[in-house]
Amino acid sequence: MDFDLMITSFPKLLNATVVTLKLLSLSLFFGLFIGLFFAILRLRKNIFLNKFAYGYSYVFRGTPLLVQIFIIYFGLGQIEYLRTTILWVVLKEPYWCAIIAFALNTGAYTSEILRSAFQTIKPGFIEAGKSLGIPNKIIFYKIQIPIAIRQSLPAYGNEIILMMKGTSLASTVTLLDLTGVAKYIISTTFKPIEVFIVAGGIYLFMTFIIHNLIKYLEKKYSYQ
């Protein structure tokens, strides 16, 4: 055991953790909107919209995240037309490509989580709102969404942890996140176990925090 290496690599890995957290929070933020959008489409009776949303979530859940990142980072740059548009400012940066891929991926999972949450809402709640003469829009925002959020908390907590692990793939498109830096230190020192303990410890610590945060929220918003 090389304890010196563990101590010297700790600040470097901690710095890289900031990148990981930035990637995670940005992709979760965009992913939540994407997920909500597609979940609402799934609830529509229009077959075309419904199938479109289903296809989106099927494709993104059925293929590895790595393929999605590579298509966006390496693949989209190949389209000449894209290079002339304003989109290219975003798509030439590996950082934003990774975030786009993560957001689309987590959006697909989130849409499934939210859809099942919407579907488990008892019809009585909506009917009660209707009989009170509340407009449909307000029923949706004030009754359905809060209940759905509470319902989907446990599953969404898992999704956050999965996404946190997913951000490690950013290291494959040259980003130096926690895994990227860990790999760099491993390949220069050839001490995989020590680096794994430190980097893995940081990841586990983040998992622990997220897990407890979700538990706290679940308790706070449980029906009494």
Next chain:
Amino acid sequence: MNLLAFGNTGWGDELFYATLMTIAVSITAMIIGFIFALIFTPLKLSKKKYLNLIGNFYTTVIRGVPELLVIYLLFFGGSGAIMYVASIFGYNEYIEINAFLTGSFSIGIISGAYSTEVFRGAIQSIDKGQFEASKVLGLKKKIEFFKVIMPQMLRLAIPNLSNVWQITLKDTSLISVTGLVEIMRQSYIAAGSTRDPLFFYSFAAVLYLLLTYLSMKLINRLEVKYNRGF
């Protein structure tokens, strides 16, 4: 579609073999995962505190750390660990482990952690009366497990195991970083030499979709089979 021609002019046959490699790695990893689950599920269900701790340590660490990090650990540390063990037995030559084995083993460790959780949940949801009844009948532990508990456990575990299979199948794309030529690695090579990454990565996505779709169909059949009588 010339890019996908079989033979020396296209990448069709290479991608076909790469797909077979992905399937082979996934199945091997799944089997290795079952072996891990067979070891760690009893530990997690054990009444002894320290055995419990070992089981929980395994599933928590593996499920809380990115797959890529586990793969790097085994890829860079695997041959070192084996050489160390070999040196104890007096063998000091350089040993290089096969990429297929490192890959399947690292994905196997990961899928094992998920399988352990699935089996634990399935066993815990079997009615207590089943255990008591087999004890009253004086069945041996082995027969109790294989003839009473396992058939019921499998029925409950199959839907969740199909999720584990999907995760495992998708995780195999990560071992392309170790150089094993599976779908992802082959697409990377093809994309590099033809300068057509969009096509090849999209094709890889289609291949993965096809694999997940077909395996879902197969698993649904298994589910029906184990659910007869319910």
